[in-house]
Amino acid sequence: MLGKRGEALAVAHLKKQGMSIEARNYRCRLGEIDVVAREGDTLIFVEVRSRTSTGFGLPQETVDHRKQRRLRRIAEVYLSGRSETPVRFDVVAVLFNPQGEPRHIEHIHDAF
DSSP states (O other): OHHHHHHHHHHHHHHHTTOEEEEEEEEETTEEEEEEEEETTEEEEEEEEEESOOTTOOGGGGOOHHHHHHHHHHHHHHHTTSOOOOEEEEEEEEEEOTTSOEEEEEEETTOO
């Protein structure tokens, strides 16, 4: 539930930044990418992370090297059969307060 709310807030944030959304929750046999957006000619693969506390670290810190590798492989599947286009990997971190209200959204461009 929290993850879906975080994704909805992230999509609204990306649209406010002038990006168009190509796909949400793109799935293939390797896993899922939360959001695929476009900004000009650049295709952006966005991982959304949501938390209610920083007790175990910031939301964006959970996108470790293993997760980054997986996202790159999923992006390759998404891109197969498409014309060559510049790509970027972003992370949108959403921090909620204990009552479930959004407290902070951080958009990390070119995160990895």
